Amino acid sequence: MISLAGRDILHAWGKFVLTGIGLGLLIGVTLTMAGVYRGMVDDANVLLDNSGADLWVVQKDTQGPYAESSSLYDDTYRSILGISGVARVANVTYLTMQVSQIGDGKARDVRAMVVGIPPDGAGHPGQPGYLVEGRRLTRGHFEAVADIASGFALGDRIRIRRNEYTVVGLTRRMVSSGGDPMVFIPLKDAQEAQFLKDNDAIRAQRARTAQSPALNRPGVPGLLDAVIASQSTNTSVNAVLVQIEPGTDPEAVAEPIRRWKHLSVYTRMQMQSILIEKLIATAAKQIAMFLVILAIVSAAIVAFIIYTLTMGKIREIAVLKLIGTTNRTIAGMILQQAVALGLIGFVVGKVAATFWAPVFPKYVLLEPGDAVRGFVVVIVICVLASVLAIRAALKVDPAEAIGG
Amino acid sequence: MDKNRSDPSARGIRIEGLTKRYGHGDTAVDALKGVNMVVAPGEVVGLVGPSGSGKSTLLKCLGAIIEPTSGRMVLGQDVIYDNGWKISDLRALRRDKIGFVFQAPYLIPFLDVTDNVALLPMLAGVPNAEARQRAMALLTALDVQHRAKAMPSQLSGGEQQRVAIARGLVNRPPVILADEPTAPLDSERALAVIRILNQMAKQFDTAIIVVTHDEKIIPTFKRIYHIRDGVTHEEAGEGRGTN
Structure with a gap:
């Protein structure tokens, strides 16, 4: 037929x-x-994989660092490092912002997630993986490693808030949950970028502090300087990333952190659930x-x-x-x-x-x-x-x- | 089929007291009021009558498209209707026992000439090659074999009508119902079509009923059924120019 x-x-x-x-x-x-x-x-999933973490320690009762803001003291990691089953820890900050490229004929803005990491070696949590060109962060200031999706090239100069950085390395598939390329900078710089105010605001704050009778008491020398110094520096991070010893149950490590450190801790599965079921829901x-x-x-x-x-x-x-x-x-x-x-x-x-x-x-x-x-x-x-x-x-x- | 062809009494059509009523009660209309008709194998008869006389209703009853109200229809030796259908699969009856030739050829536009003709036997389960062979033989008999691969849109009106006749004949039905087959044709071509129908009727022992009010072809029939107000009257025709 x-x-x-x-x-x-x-x-x-x-x-x-x-x-x-x-x-x-x-x-x-x-x-x-x-x-x-x-x-x-x-x-x-790439964001979680690339963080190299088994546990995410964040501010209590928050779902940070990706879905909500979270703030921890940057010395929290020391006490976590002492907990049984913990192999490595790293402070980390995340801030999605416009990163400006500078230089003749190169000026442009790129939406990026700026990640602050300590300049540790490879394998530490939070370190950029898949380095395709250049090197890792080795100095404490003014270096950056950028994802190639940002369009930056080795040697490019970029501005993040008040500071300028040189791109020393390029990575691949290092993106935020929103798909923005990541730019890694040293932790100290990232803390400044995230929390430090501009000069005018700092001057105004100092003046306000000096005028406060409670913070500038007569007869208490050094108090005002101490208060201003504390206001001018930032000791916060968004999360502490934890790698655990091989064969250790993540929950067994997370539980004492929750109980004794009064922090929220998420395992890989829990963080995946937050990202997929809540953040992109x-x-x-x-x-x-x-x-x-x-x-x-x-x-x-x-x-x-x-x-x-x-x-x-x-x-x-x-x-x-x-x-x-x-x-x-x-x-x-x-x-x-x-x-x-x-x-x-x-x-x-x-x-x-x-x-x-x-x-x-x-x-x-x-x-x-x-x-x-x-x-x-x-x-x-x-x-x-x-x-x-x-x-x-x-x-x-x-x-x-x-x-x- | 071949067995039927050797026995002339197994072919032809006989209609006795066929009636068709549309509607019920006061609004009922009797379109056919006891039609009698006999068409022998190899014979071509004309069925003529004015508009609204019941021609189309009779054709639809004969073609098993609508159900008569009463009467009897015998196709060859098979009683197909006797105050009710005696055949359960009317579609197969139409496909295997009745050939149709329409006023317009109504060829399937997306099939070439050969497949337009071969489609019927294929639908009846005949293998494609054999169906095409059968179609080709008919196209040759109708002198359109040279257009076998053409599409219907590439044919002239006369060629299309000849292909339509081939389609009506291809399953070698005992009866062919032709509804105004010459209406769109000029005199010469109309007479050619009637000549072809006569040849085919003889060649395949087929009874052919031609519904028409085309004055130029009426003299060609040897027998004519006039239908008026749902009643048929038989009369002898002139039988001119069909040989």
């Missing part, structure tokens, strides 16, 4: 291909939306809503096209029915056309998504599993969308082929 659907498609291939391309671009957008969600999840819901809308629009387009194509063949369908073609054959013809349209659309969509994903401003992760699921959904949508046309075709009276 010849394929009626195939012959019809070949007969009007131009119309079919153009419709398929239109549908394909829509499917490409749908696959990209799914890829954006996957990219966000992957960014979150709203974005995920938005994307899910877009996916539903795009699926409905795709279904409507396929239904409309197939219905229109079928209505254009009413007389032929009446003739087919009159000469003895079964309803099954006619329904099969329409169904095959709908599925063929879906196939063309899916192939175009997959190719389009693959081509535009790398230039998408956000990280798009196209997973084979999503493509398979997308394919199944497209076929199901096409099958459902053909129902309307099939119903119309089956209602055609064979007598329509005969005049009178």
Whole structure:
């Protein structure tokens, strides 16, 4: 038996291909939306992987350092280091901000997550991994290691708040949960950048402190200087990253920190849950809503096209029915056309998504599993969308082929 | 089929007291009021009548498209209707036992000429190669074999009608119902179509009923059924120009 659907498609291939391309671009957008969600999840996982931590110690009753702000004294790490099962610890600060590149003809702003880390060696928690060019931070001040997604190159000069830094190393896939590239700078500089005020504010604060009778008491020499000194320096970090001894239960280490240090501690699983279920939950819901809308629009387009194509063949369908073609054959013809349209659309969509994903401003992760699921959904949508046309075709009276 | 062809009594159509009523009660309309008709194998008869006389209703009843109200229809030796359908699969009946030729050819636009003709046997389960062979033989008999690979849109009106006739004949049905097959054609081509129908009727022992009000072809029939107000009257025709 010849394929009626195939012959019809070949007969009007131009119309079919153009419709398929239109549908394909829509499917490409749908696959990209799914890829954006996957990219966000992957960014979150990469952020956790790259931190090199097993535990995140943060301010009590906060979900920091990524989902909420958290502030700890920077000497907290000493007491954590003494807890059984802890291998390495590191203070760390995170601040998402605009980083300015300076230099002749190079001035531009980049949205980045500035990470303050102690200039320890490789393998310490918080250190940048995947160094693709240059070296790690070795000095205590004014050096930076940047992710290549920032567009910075070795030797570039960048400004963070009041200080200028030289890019000495480049990393890859070091991004925040929002996809912003990371810029690593020495911890002390990062603390300043995060908490230090500008000169005018410092002068105003000193004046206010000097005028306060409580902080500038007559007969207590040195008090004012001590207060001003404490106001001018910053001893806070956002989190302490902890690596535990191999084979140690993370909860067994976390529990005494929670109990005795009055801090919140999150394991890798808990932090993953915070990032994925809370931090990107709203974005995920938005994307899910877009996916539903795009699926409905795709279904409507396929239904409309197939219905229109079928209505254009009413007389032929009446003739087919009159000469003895079964309803099954006619329904099969329409169904095959709908599925063929879906196939063309899916192939175009997959190719389009693959081509535009790398230039998408956000990280798009196209997973084979999503493509398979997308394919199944497209076929199901096409099958459902053909129902309307099939119903119309089956209602055609064979007598329509005969005049009178 | 071949067995049927060797037995002429197994082909042809006989209609006895066929009635068709549309609607119920006071609004009921009797479109057919006891139609009698016999068409022998190899014979082409005309069915003529004015608009609203019941021609199309009779054609639809004969074509198993609508159900008559009462009467009897015998196709070859098979009683297909006797105050109710005696055949459960009317679609298969139409496909295997009745050929249709329409006013417009209504060829399937996305199939070439060969496949337009071969589609019917394929639907009946005949292997593609054999169906195409059968189609080609008919196209040759109708002198359109040179357009076998053409699409319907590339054919002239006369060629399209000949392909439509080939489609009606391809399953070698005992009866062919032709609904105004010459309406869109000029006199010369109209007569050519009637000549072809006569040739095919003889060649395949097929009973052919031609519904028409085309004055130029009415003289070609040897027998004519006039239908008026749902009743048929048989009369002898001139039988001119069909050989």
